[in-house]
Amino acid sequence: MSGAHAHGSAVDSLFVEAESAVHGLAPEAKLVALVGFVVAAALTPRTSVWAFGVYAVAIWLVVFVSHVPVRVVLRRLAVIVPFVIFAVLIPFIGGGEQTQVLGVSLSVDGLWAMWNILAKASIGATASIVLSATTRVPDVLTGLTRLRVPRVLVAIIAFMMRYLDLLVRQLGRMRTSMTARCHDPRWLWQVKPIASSAGALFVRSYERGERVHQAMLARGYTGTMPTLDRRPATAVDWSRAASLPLVAVVTLIVAVVL
Amino acid sequence: MSCAPLSVSQLRFTYPGEHHAALDGIDLEVTAGERVALLGPNGSGKTTFVMHLNGLLELQNGAITIGDLVMSEDNLREIRRRVGAVFQDADDQLFMPTVRDDVAFGPANLGVAGDELDRLVVETLERVGAGALIDRSPHHLSGGEKRRVAIATVLSMSPHLLVLDEPTSGLDPAGRRELIDLLVSLPQTQMIVTHDLPFALQICPRSVIISGGRVVADGPTRELLADTALLAQHRLELPFGFDPTRV
Numbered sequence: 363m364s365g366a367h368a369h370g371s372a373v374d375s376l377f378v379e380a381e382s383a384v385h386g387l388a389p390e391a392k393l394v395a396l397v398g399f400v401v402a403a404a405l406t407p408r409t410s411v412w413a414f415g416v417y418a419v420a421i422w423l424v425v426f427v428s429h430v431p432v433r434v435v436l437r438r439l440a441v442i443v444p445f446v447i448f449a450v451l452i453p454f455i456g457g458g459e460q461t462q463v464l465g466v467s468l469s470v471d472g473l474w475a476m477w478n479i480l481a482k483a484s485i486g487a488t489a490s491i492v493l494s495a496t497t498r499v500p501d502v503l504t505g506l507t508r509l510r511v512p513r514v515l516v517a518i519i520a521f522m523m524r525y526l527d528l529l530v531r532q533l534g535r536m537r538t539s540m541t542a543r544c545h546d547p548r549w550l551w552q553v554k555p556i557a558s559s560a561g562a563l564f565v566r567s568y569e570r571g572e573r574v575h576q577a578m579l580a581r582g583y584t585g586t587m588p589t590l591d592r593r594p595a596t597a598v599d600w601s602r603a604a605s606l607p608l609v610a611v612v613t614l615i616v617a618v619v620l
Numbered sequence: 621m622s623c624a625p626l627s628v629s630q631l632r633f634t635y636p637g638e639h640h641a642a643l644d645g646i647d648l649e650v651t652a653g654e655r656v657a658l659l660g661p662n663g664s665g666k667t668t669f670v671m672h673l674n675g676l677l678e679l680q681n682g683a684i685t686i687g688d689l690v691m692s693e694d695n696l697r698e699i700r701r702r703v704g705a706v707f708q709d710a711d712d713q714l715f716m717p718t719v720r721d722d723v724a725f726g727p728a729n730l731g732v733a734g735d736e737l738d739r740l741v742v743e744t745l746e747r748v749g750a751g752a753l754i755d756r757s758p759h760h761l762s763g764g765e766k767r768r769v770a771i772a773t774v775l776s777m778s779p780h781l782l783v784l785d786e787p788t789s790g791l792d793p794a795g796r797r798e799l800i801d802l803l804v805s806l807p808q809t810q811m812i813v814t815h816d817l818p819f820a821l822q823i824c825p826r827s828v829i830i831s832g833g834r835v836v837a838d839g840p841t842r843e844l845l846a847d848t849a850l851l852a853q854h855r856l857e858l859p860f861g862f863d864p865t866r867v
Binding site: 498499500520523524525527528570574576577579581584588590 | 671674676697700701703705707709711712713715716717718720721724725726728729730733737757758759773774777
């Protein structure tokens with residue numbers, strides 16, 4: 363058994379320790395706010411450029427209130443890079459009306475599509491980053507339970523989060539032991555050991571599943587997860603969390619009506 | 621009928637599809653407050669035996685009595701409350717997102733809820749010296765901490781009998797010593813499966829050796845460990861230089 367404080371734990375690595383109004387909010391309020399905000403942003407017509415300005419200002423205000431360092435948010439925004447690359451290609455390959463930018467012919471429709479993807483992806487991602495940086499995974503799970511997400515579903519997510527790390531570490535140990543015996547795969551025909559280690563990992567996980575189930579039975583589990591609920595969201599939590607999606611929904615309505 | 625915390629008679633068990641009996645007629649009685657070490661080589665049937673005490677394997681032959689309750693489908697719930705089983709790999713035992721939820725899992729299944737549950741969780745963690753870990757997630761704990769919390773997850777169900785499977789495995793010497801201090805301080809009757817013979821000698825006045833699915837020896841730990849022929853016969857070995865008669 364190694365390591366007291368496992369480094370790079372996949373589960374809590376996203377959480378940024380800080381004291382802030384955002385950290386203190388009840389998780390279910392934050393979840394609802396996130397979904398509301400992202401949906402409003404996604405429904406906004408792409409031509410209402412100013413509306414996206416409002417969303418950006420709103421979510422970045424939340425970032426500042428949350429005391430999550432700006433560079434952390436920017437670094438994590440890297441997850442949208444694949445979308446960005448794809449989006450940037452669209453004006454070059456798009457058809458229809460063309461416009462000249464620095465002597466290159468670009469599709470007008472494509473430019474709008476690019477803008478649409480960039481704006482919505484970055485706003486949605488920033489909002490998700492704020493949630494994950496200010497809410498611990500167990501709290502997110504509690505929030506989901508309080509939002510009446512089926513208990514079985516929450517339990518599945520909880521088990522996945524609990525055992526993902528263990529699985530990744532096990533895989534790491536298997537790779538180390540392969541490397542230690544000079545396994546250095548470069549070509550497709552060298553894939554066999556990797557395939558068999560995936561198989562071994564599956565069997566081990568299955569066995570662990572059995573053992574965990576027995577440990578649960580031994581403590582009186584009869585098929586339903588017990589409710590372990592504590593401080594639910596207060597009216598203050600809800601009203602504070604509502605401010606973000608409220609701004610977004612008002613903006614959306616104005617953008618659609620205008 | 622006796623009211624010993626644990627009484628086992630003529631327990632036999634064969635895994636489906638196998639010819640050899642994993643347990644071949646075990647008789648054992650444990651009196652209240654005893655700490656008994658269960659010794660034996662790998663494959664001797666120790667774990668199979670432990671699984672029976674909690675009704676995790678269905679009784680095929682023989683009888684198990686926990687206090688005044690006979691092992692049966694109807695009594696399973698109460699038996700699982702009375703027998704706290706701590707498994708070898710703490711990662712199997714700790715499956716909830718936080719230490720708090722894990723310790724609450726058992727009592728919550730028994731219907732404890734609200735403030736009473738909260739208080740119980742805090743008290744139990746204090747009892748094992750892990751009060752500060754309450755809001756941590758299990759994968760951030762050291763081996764010794766995991767073991768303490770694993771014990772807390774069953775203590776919170778107020779068991780009469782604690783069954784621990786290889787509790788010292790994977791612990792560093794300090795973690796092992798802290799575990800010993802904890803176990804000695806608990807009032808529950810304890811049955812400890814272990815390969816760690818010095819550990820057995822240190823905390824269990826009585827030992828039972830299981831080999832080939834039978835009880836082959838049952839007596840004071842010091843006497844059993846001094847019997848080198850007996851140990852050798854059942855693939856048990858003391859660490860180099862360790863003399864049980866001089867400890």
